[in-house]
Amino acid sequence: MKEWLDMFMGLDHGETVAIRTGTEQAFGLFEGGHSHETKISAVHFVRFRPAASMTAAFADLHVPVTLAVHHHEYHAEAPVPGSMREEWLKDLR
Numbered sequence: 001m002k003e004w005l006d007m008f009m010g011l012d013h014g015e016t017v018a019i020r021t022g023t024e025q026a027f028g029l030f031e032g033g034h035s036h037e038t039k040i041s042a043v044h045f046v047r048f049r050p051a052a053s054m055t056a057a058f059a060d061l062h063v064p065v066t067l068a069v070h071h072h073e074y075h076a077e078a079p080v081p082g083s084m085r086e087e088w089l090k091d092l093r
Contacts, residue, residue: 007074016071019048019080021057021064026050055092058085 010016012030019026031045050058057063065080 008071010071016069017046018068018070019050019054020066020068020077021050021054024051024054024057025068026054050092055089058089058092061085 015027017028017030019028026048028046028048031047058065061082065085066077067080068077069075
């Protein structure tokens with residue numbers, strides 16, 4: 001497991017995790033203290049600050065919303081389901 005986690009060293013620095021709607025994206029801001037040069041935690045707390053137009057897109061289920069991770073050799077994107085978008089909207093109120 002440790003070797004697998006090692007590939008994510010530095011994930012919490014820079015523009016590596018994003019929420020995307022159309023051409024807009026909001027990058028994740030990681031809470032500090034969960035990693036350093038030789039260690040990364042399996043759990044991180046990430047905050048996003050989407051623009052108002054992105055928040056409106058969360059409510060429109062016809063607009064695709066994607067969660068993306070691009071870090072070194074690891075690249076993944078996943079659609080965000082409507083139920084999760086509804087929870088995000090509650091949090092953003």
